[in-house]
Amino acid sequence: MKWWAALGVLALMLWAYTPVWSAGWVYEDRTDQALNTHRPLTAWTWRVLTTPRSAHVASVILALVVAGLLGCLVWRLGGSLFAAGSASAIWLLHPLMAETIAYASSRAELLAAIGILIACLAATITPWWRVPALVGIAIGSLMALTSKESGVVVALLVPLVIVFLAPRRLSSYVPAAIAFYLLAAGISYLGGLRAVANYGSTQSANALAITWIDWAGLQATAVGHWLVSAVTLTGLTPDVDVDVVPLAGRWVNGALLLALGASAIVLWRSAPRAAFGLTWCLLAIAPRFLVQQPQGTISAHQFTVPFLGLVLAGAGALASKENHSWAS
């Protein structure tokens, strides 16, 4: 991206977020200042950023960092400079990210996204067991995991990057095997799948009886809502009502997700970068199908990391740069 284009995007972003400078705390901003015991990095930022304005300035800066890292990842995955710049600009300016950037409590998502992108960028160093790669993966993963619980998807996305870059090398599948073992051990440590499903629930929420298939239908509906919103720029709200969607509608949304998964498989050879982005998106939403919090269907700010995948898929469709080497 040429400097004038970068400046133009920055100016547009600052213009778009001007209204937030005078905004106060909203919704869970007040309670999140006192909580976040499971999110040490996020909790620390709440101790430093004590006024709404400082919190909003921080969110805008963090969003710029996410956009910058996203551009770097597109570049490292073989995208052109134009594709990298376009991906950064579209992620940064998209209204779906307004909740993530304008809502101070969503800072946890931005911090987790930065950690995930750092880890994934480090994973583009080949071979993955070189010290700089391992250090970057460790730092990024630690940042993601100490920012928000959803940062756990770093354990899925880093192996994805490594397999994507060298799918024929057997050693590329070692991180995936390690991640699978760690995730299985983590679920077992927390008390099994049912305990994970009730993670963060209250006593009354535990009394809520819902089957896995019902939950999958609700969550697929919420994901479908954001996928449609990403294209139509409509339906942007802090609290989507998925309960009103009839069973048939939930199945349609489930089918949409399966179609995305099938597209990723079909496109893996002909349009690998687009397939990579779709896979990223699906892996990033996967944990949401396990944790069954009451009214805990995915929201716009929780769609931050999956949306990175959609943008990566879009960037993958743009022209690749010529003679770009994968080597670090």
Add this chain to the structure above:
Amino acid sequence: MSVSDSSKRRRPVVCVAIVCLILAAHTRADVRVWASDLTLWSRAVQEAPTKPRVWVNVGVAFAMNGQFADADAAFQHADVLASQAYVPIWDQREAHRLAGLNHATMAQLVSP
């Protein structure tokens, strides 16, 4: 390079620039919604008019603004919605509890 080649090369850049302008304009409009609890939940009510939790939150926003009569109406409406449709237990209990509050308790509830 001919004029036509130059024009073809610029086309994607122009397209992305136009998309960015449209996105930024939409974002600016959406960011305004996050100015306060009242603007946020008033918008949420428009998007999800039958969801009890949204009405509970708009009620809390009214109460924080000192508009206790409006808050009361929102809580009552949330309670009615929660009793009519399938909603998680948390929503039902919360809506019912808030619908029964007097204005003094409401003010105490939302005081910093």
